[in-house]
Amino acid sequence: MVMKIQKLVARGIRGLYTEWSNSCKMASPVCIVLLSLLLEGCTRPAIHEPVTLTLLEEWTTKTLSAAREQELQQFTRETGIRVKLLPSPESAREKLALWQELLRTGASGPDVYGIDVIWPRILNEYFIDLKPHFAGEISSQFPVIAASYTVDNKLMAMAYHADIGLLFYRTDLLRQYGYREPPSTWDELETMAARIQAGERAKGKKEFWGFVWQGAAAEALTCNALEWQAAEGGGQIIEEDKTISVNNPHAIRAWQRAARWVGSISPPSVVGYEEWDALNVWIAGDAAFMRNWPTAYVDSQAAGSKIRNKFDISLLPGGKAGRVGTLGGAGLGVSRFSAHPREAVELVRYLSSRDVQVRRSAVLSVPPSLPELYDLPEVLERNPRFALLSQAFRTGIVSRPSTVTGKKYEVVTDAYIQAVHSVLTGEKSAPEAAAGLEKELIRITGFKKGPPPRGSAHP
Numbered sequence: 001m002v003m004k005i006q007k008l009v010a011r012g013i014r015g016l017y018t019e020w021s022n023s024c025k026m027a028s029p030v031c032i033v034l035l036s037l038l039l040e041g042c043t044r045p046a047i048h049e050p051v052t053l054t055l056l057e058e059w060t061t062k063t064l065s066a067a068r069e070q071e072l073q074q075f076t077r078e079t080g081i082r083v084k085l086l087p088s089p090e091s092a093r094e095k096l097a098l099w100q101e102l103l104r105t106g107a108s109g110p111d112v113y114g115i116d117v118i119w120p121r122i123l124n125e126y127f128i129d130l131k132p133h134f135a136g137e138i139s140s141q142f143p144v145i146a147a148s149y150t151v152d153n154k155l156m157a158m159a160y161h162a163d164i165g166l167l168f169y170r171t172d173l174l175r176q177y178g179y180r181e182p183p184s185t186w187d188e189l190e191t192m193a194a195r196i197q198a199g200e201r202a203k204g205k206k207e208f209w210g211f212v213w214q215g216a217a218a219e220a221l222t223c224n225a226l227e228w229q230a231a232e233g234g235g236q237i238i239e240e241d242k243t244i245s246v247n248n249p250h251a252i253r254a255w256q257r258a259a260r261w262v263g264s265i266s267p268p269s270v271v272g273y274e275e276w277d278a279l280n281v282w283i284a285g286d287a288a289f290m291r292n293w294p295t296a297y298v299d300s301q302a303a304g305s306k307i308r309n310k311f312d313i314s315l316l317p318g319g320k321a322g323r324v325g326t327l328g329g330a331g332l333g334v335s336r337f338s339a340h341p342r343e344a345v346e347l348v349r350y351l352s353s354r355d356v357q358v359r360r361s362a363v364l365s366v367p368p369s370l371p372e373l374y375d376l377p378e379v380l381e382r383n384p385r386f387a388l389l390s391q392a393f394r395t396g397i398v399s400r401p402s403t404v405t406g407k408k409y410e411v412v413t414d415a416y417i418q419a420v421h422s423v424l425t426g427e428k429s430a431p432e433a434a435a436g437l438e439k440e441l442i443r444i445t446g447f448k449k450g451p452p453p454r455g456s457a458h459p
């Protein structure tokens, strides 16, 4: 082990560090992880000491990381295996870049990695097959989630939480403005948001906005925009049968409508918002509606939140093809470079286990990856809205085209993000951006163009 670390220090880390010093200027978390790994490497125990695993995953908020630390302490108490939780950057793209850098250097690095539901085909080669270890458990997951983590019959990661885009709305304001229900269509949301915003501003709340969401050029924009267009029958960008369908009138109209929101019901700066920017405006009490993931619930309901007990969640509004939320979520994979694969599998088993998922969903409202848990009284009592989610995971999701595009998903999503962002900022018209994107996607994937399927927004 010591020799391995010395070699790594001599060869890998120095190169890695130089290579990364540029990205460090942009993303300091990258440097922090590297340093943590270096220190971890230097303090790795001698043979007879207890094993210490390193875990790099996607949870970055204080609340979630603190809860994770507690889970890890419990794991150590039960198994004697220690775990060091590494810090991680915030956005999905920065995370993926960091994961790739670490995995490409091989040799050392974290033992267990958090895997976003869109990454399995991008990172597959670096992870061991978990199927032999979880053969009995796979069938109890939501089928769509288990399928996302299965690459050519290999279980690349084990899911431990499910995610779906949701609408958060202010119950107090809806009541005040005479609305009994949250909006069921995007057009209704637009009208309600405009009315509430005008009313609140007239009362002197100059910073109040109708609707906050994620409009920055980042992965969350793919999720938001896919929801708008799929609900209107505008398809999934690239369909499961490899048809590039994005250049169609429904998608174009959905993008145009969102562009209209910027500066009217949404702040002009929404084009720079990621999840936490929207959440900050929302918990400050400065928005009527927010699109976010279920995990935003905890911070909305936390002690310092101005909207504690004044909000609820519902499915996202829909259009003529139905109501859909983008499927998100995370799993855990064991690096094939891990020196402790047996212990690493135990960690994955623990963090994805039924009991830990129950506790996590009761305390943190994190949606489990196991459908049966949504019917448990102890889970439902704390999260009455989980009944809604369980249904949505079965019939109301839209998936990003990460399975059909495999390793190319990264480039595909980047192209989509740039196209939609250029419409939101007014740099390009929606038809122009959609036509350009179509050409680019043909070039990237070699697939053919065609119309989106008719009918409902989800398969």
Ligand code: GLC
Binding pocket: 091, 092, 116, 117, 118, 163, 219, 220, 223, 275, 293, 327, 328, 329, 330
């Ligand atoms: C959430 C989702 C994940 C998605 C990311 C985008 O973490 O779970 O699937 O890629 O948000 O920001």
